[in-house]
Amino acid sequence: MSKINDLMVRGTDLLGSDYAILCGAMSWVSERHLVSAISNAGGFGVIACGAMTPELLDTEIAATKALATRNFGVNLITMHPQLFDLIDVCAKHDVGHVVLAGGLPPKGSLEAIKASGAKVICFAPTLAMGKKLVRSGVDALVIEGMEAGGHIGPVSTSVLAQEILPTLANEVPVFVAGGIGRGEAIAAYLEMGASGVQLGTRFVCATESIAHPNFKKAFLRASAREAIASVQIDPRLPVIPVRALKNAGTEAFTAKQREVANKLDGGEIDMMEAQLEIEHYWAGALRRAVIDGDVENGSLMAGQSVGMVSEEENVAAIVASLVQQAEAALHARG
Template sequence: MFSPTPYFKNKEIQSLLNTSKLVSLDLNGLIVDDEPVQVMATNKVFSPYGVTINNEYWITNCVGKNAHKFFEKIIKDFNIDNHPEIKPVKELVSLKNRYYIELIKEKLSTIVREGVLEFIDYINSKVFFRKAIVTSAEPEELEAIAGEKGLNITGLFDILITGADVKKSKPDPEIYLKLIEKSRTAPEFIIAFEDSEAGVKSATKAGIRCIAVPNRFTKLQDFSSATLVISNLTQDAEIIRENNLVITRIKAQKRSNKLREIEKLMAKGNKFLSTRVPIMCGAMTWVSDVHLVRAVNRAGAFGVLASGNMPPEQLESNIDELKKTDKIFGVNLITIAPNFQNHLEIACRKKVSHIIFAGSYPKASEVKKAKDSGAKVLCFAPTQQIADRMVSFGADGIILEGSEAGGHIGPVSTVVLIQQFLFEMREIPIFIAGGIASGKMVLHLLLMGAAGVQMGTRFVLSKECTAHQKFKEAFIRAQARDAMATPQFDSALPVIPVRALKNKGMKNFAKLQLELLKKLEEGKIDRTQA
């Protein structure tokens, strides 16, 4: 055992180093903390398809995985396999690699891990250490990070092994067996530094001792086969004891168990809607346009195109436009709209995946027509009686909407409808709507037996919603009590109430009703005119 001037203040770490003749370093995640750059490059590849990956998705589905595999998953999860401009996975991955190399040049100085350059200086200053970089990355990536135009450290290493030198990537031991062969060094004299479970497993399976230096993306992985787990590569590095790792892992395990339970609760709705989260963005006339539907679909939820009373040609072209990129979305048809029959014919002919009947309720023959087109049919139900009738008409799912909803509303509150219908009906998926705006509420409704939810107002506030900024600001400024239903003064003049923010329009509508009622009473106009 050599006794060089120590680098690590911790004796246990240093003595492991002292018993080594060859020090091997991993590249990605160990020398540079490049996961954020990987995320950026991946997002740059998918941005033309409207897809953005967040850190949570990245950690769960991408860290330490083969890019081809997780690219396939992204395409499936974000429903873009039908996008007309989607390229083969191989092309997308090589595009990502190109973007990565471009981005790494800009970001390099900010992503070098703490202490790593000092540690490389140290092992370089001790002649008895041979040095290697062992990485699954391609040679171009190694060059961009560690070559002359990067950190300029490759010249300090005796051996460089990259992904191009092996057939199987880590955790397979092939790459470390190659190191043993190339360096002609017995594995017990090699010490490898790795940041990930896959890297540690690869080294230890080859019989090489391995010090794990987890980063923020890998800290929850299983490092039980590592010789030591340490906090970083500075001189003050500390050993992270298995106890602490176990506690962190138990926490992570609990979290993933919870997530699995939530997945189970969401399964029925997700299957029905082909989504990742069973949240429908309820149709909002002139608000739920092609843009919003796409954005909602990309986020893993369910977008619904509002047909309102738009000219039939416009509905047709909207559906055509959406179909260019999305196989699955809803079309909301208002049964009392003058253009309803045309709309229904178009939705059936265009074979949209989900047809949603709203605004009063459809006839049994209309439900049948929609189903015969191959669509899954959802019907709005603002009362228990309508819900029962829609089930008897053959609806595949029900949107149970309470009077807390924005827009046109029924007479019964969400809580009452839940008890009257949701608690009684188990056969078909039920989506709850009206006053829902938080993840907690969604989860509680799933626990109560809902297949999912439909939200409207909350989506108006999204940046992807093209509604006027002032419209959004009015919602943000408003208090809960500022929303009210338009009143009906006399059953002689029935009003389907709209729940909206109190404003001048609301006052004018009330005034108009009173004027019309007066004229009606005086016999100046009849009921139809009124």
């Protein structure tokens, strides 16, 4: 057995994949083509439900099942107004793994997912939250550092790994995410006790990714320092910073925040509606960039590992090179 398989065994047992390499759920990008390709290549693809309706998710899961020969999961956002309907859709399709993102799971949601026999994977932004989630019965955790693309927390991956892995890695499988672009980093986190990793940015320019050629071109040209976090302009607005490549869309988001803050001041909307309006803004801005190729005004969500994305290649080649690099690093260390 290879060293990487040895260290990933808890992750691969949980996921039912050859390698415990999850693909981060990226709205509009992590859809049937990329998800099935990653799972078929031995990794673990995850559908990004995002703001989808239950009907759209139903169609997406069915289409992914038609292409995938291996397990895949579905990522659901905890603040989705129809979360329980989405859980029902996953159960209807016998989805084996549900990833919950975006804060503490609402009351009854973990039980609803587990009732269908599915495994639940949750994001833990702090050690305290990780402990709470483990007590509540989650099957695995993802710890994601601020180097990641899209919605991010304030702490770096290396710090989160040092804080959380020594305490929780023995309790449940923990997947490390954020800024991982090469196998040497995967090897390091596995040696620290992680059961696997999650990567998003590295898969955006895969040949199987439906991202617009303009979107891929922007990734191939970008360096790590161009993937910057958005600024929160009103402390009352529950705006989670988003890491993306800087463009005119970055400025548009600042204006959007002002508009939502004014509505909040005028009593036109409440806090929950404000948060959803921001979420819908991102979904729309991301769609403009990923699907329509408007890389000036859309959102170019990217992690800092974007500088390591240098060519368009197929998913199998990406997975193989990550595994090869990790294996070589582990052997070099003896």
